[in-house]
Amino acid sequence: MVGTEVDKLGVILRKHLDEQGFPMVDVEVGPTMPPTRTDPDDPWVRWALGSISRTTGTEPALLPNLGGSLPNDAFAGELGLCTLWIPHSYPACAQHAPDEHLLAPVARESLRIMAGVFWDLGEDSPVRSHP
Known part of the structure; x- marks a missing residue:
């Protein structure tokens, strides 16, 4: 935390x-690596949740904290950027384990989500300066 x-x-x-x-x-x-946290009310967070929801037709889960297993602190802490991580997984995927795997339906949904995010980014993003 x-x-x-x-x-x-x-x-x-x-x-x-x-x-x-x-x-x-x-x-x-x-x-x-230090953990980071993005404010759930940040406009970029709300925008991304809306984009993912429109693409999938479901309410995405929001986890505002990112454990210190990624160098996210370089972006969030050092550069002061709002960071969004959109994972493509499910609880039994065994990430980073010898038997790690990705199911085809999860991969398809992931491609749809990211295509939607990039499409929406080109159409209407909440571009603003971030402190």
């Missing part, structure tokens, strides 16, 4: 495990 001190994850997790009676569990934190 935004506000998590990623540089102190090992210390925080070690403390929690010790308090819960798990001193035998080793803690090793690999490379980290």
Whole structure:
């Protein structure tokens, strides 16, 4: 979550495990990146949700927080940009696992969604300067 001190994850997790009676569990934190959060009321977010909804005929799920597994902080934090990530997946796809897969219906829907987003971007985007 935004506000998590990623540089102190090992210390925080070690403390929690010790308090819960798990001193035998080793803690090793690999490379980290700060999480980011886009305001759900940002005009770009509302625009993207509308575009996806029109394309799919369904209400898209909105997850405003992005964990620190992508270098999104370079765009959101350093450059101050509104960032939108549109994933194309489903819970059992096993992303990044040896048996990762993508179902044909998910791939077709993904192509429709992104074609719709790019079409709508050309037709009427909420272009504005972002602080």
